[in-house]
Amino acid sequence: MPRNNGHVPAYRLHKPSGQARVIINHEHVYLGKFGSAESREKYARLIGELATVPARTDAIDACGSGTPISINEVILAYWRFAKSHYSRDGSPTREIETIRESLRPLRESYGSTTAKDFGPKRLKAVRQTMVVAGLSRGVINNRARRIKRMFKWAVAEEFIPPSVYHGLQAVAGLSFGRSAARETEPIHPVPDLYVAAVLPFLSPHVAAMVKVQRLATEDKLASG
Secondary structure (H helix, E strand, O other), rough: OOOOOOOOOEEEOOOOEEEEEEEEOOEEEEEEEEEOHHHHHHHHHHHHHHOOOOOOOOEEEOOOOOOHHHOOHHHHHHHHHHHHHOOOOOEEEEHHHHEEEEHHHHHHHHHHEEEEEEEEEHHHHHHHHHOOOEEEHHHHHHHHHHHHHHHHHHHHHOOOOHHHHHHOOOOOOOOOOOOOOOOHHHHOOOHHHHHHHHHHOHHHHHHHHHHHHHHHHHHHHOOO
C-alpha cells in the first residue's frame, strides 16, 4: 500500500520506453502507453489508494496556518471520506464512481494548485474541458455540483477558507440552449400500444396509476 506522506506523485513520461510512470515510495511504477486511457486509469487508481492512508496532519486550516494544502491533497482527503460515507452494507455505492469521474478533470487541470486559490474562473475552465470532451450538459452540471460539494466539505473540515466555496457558488449551471455543451435526446412517452399490452398483467391499483400517468402525459404534450 502506498504511504501517504502528503506528496501526490506526478503522472510522468518515461521517454526511453514511451510509457507513463509514477514514482511511489521511490519505486517506479509503469502504467502503459503515455497518455492512454489505460495508463490514466491505473494512475487514478494508485492515487486513490493513497487516500486509504491517513493524510498529513499539517494541512492548512481556515485561518491560514500551516502549509498551504493543494487541490490534490483535498481530493485525497475527500476521497477517503467519500469511500466511507457513500457505502451501503460495506460496499461502495454508484456515487463513488460518479465522484471519481467528477473530480478527474479538476485533478488533471489544477491538482497542484493551492486549494484556497481555486475560484469561479478556474471552475469554469474545468467545466469547459468537460464540454470539449463531449459530455452532455446535464452530466457536466452534475459533475460541477460534485466539485462544489467537495469544496464545501473542505470548508467544513477547515482545510480552506469559507470564501472559496462561497465564490464557487456564484458559478451557475449551464442553461439549455446557452452553451456549447451537447444536449441529450428528449425521452418520449412509451407508445400506447405497449402500455395497453401491459395493463392486463398489472394489479388494479398499479394499472390505475399507469392510466393516470398516461393521461397526465397526454395533457402535458397537448399543452406544450
